Amino acid sequence: MSRRISSRRHSEAGFTMIEAVVALALVSIVLAAIGSLVARNVRGAQQLEQHTALMQTARLIASRLPQGGQPLPTELAGREAGYRWQMRISPFVDDETAIPDSPFIPRRIELRVQSPTGAIVSLETLRLQYREERQ
Numbered sequence: 717m718s719r720r721i722s723s724r725r726h727s728e729a730g731f732t733m734i735e736a737v738v739a740l741a742l743v744s745i746v747l748a749a750i751g752s753l754v755a756r757n758v759r760g761a762q763q764l765e766q767h768t769a770l771m772q773t774a775r776l777i778a779s780r781l782p783q784g785g786q787p788l789p790t791e792l793a794g795r796e797a798g799y800r801w802q803m804r805i806s807p808f809v810d811d812e813t814a815i816p817d818s819p820f821i822p823r824r825i826e827l828r829v830q831s832p833t834g835a836i837v838s839l840e841t842l843r844l845q846y847r848e849e850r851q
Contacts (some may be wrong), residue, residue: 770837773799774829781825781843788823788845801829808842820844 731739773796782788792803810820827839 720829764832766831766835767837770829770831770835773797773831774801774827774837774839777801777803777829778825778827778841788843790824797830799829801827803827805843810849819847821847 774775777796788805790805792805804826806824806826808824821844823843823845825841825843827835827841829839830836
């Protein structure tokens with residue numbers, strides 16, 4: 717009887733090779749999934765940082781427009797910290813539809829900024845400009 721017990725205990729001790737391989741495969745699948753998730757989060761964070769820098773540059777350029785109803789040029793372009801930008805200013809309404817008693821004329825401002833990586837943002841806004849006869 718002692719032989720049966722000892723042989724039974726010997727065969728039940730530890731893991732079989734198949735169990736170890738299955739456990740190793742499961743661990744490797746979980747680690748691969750975690751690695752993929754971390755890589756995706758890093759890429760997302762980089763894209764978010766690039767987009768934030770692009771938007772901040774666009775805001776910086778737009779803030780340099782003449783203030784207080786001063787005359788606006790029709791087109792501007794340049795570079796700012798490696799970002800290329802172009803701005804077009806056009807009438808928002810024609811002279812017939814403009815409010816005749818208003819001291820201001822609305823102007824449409826279209827700003828396009830391109831980052832060094834090639835990402836582009838386009839913004840459109842309105843700015844009031846004094847009528848020419850008031851200047």
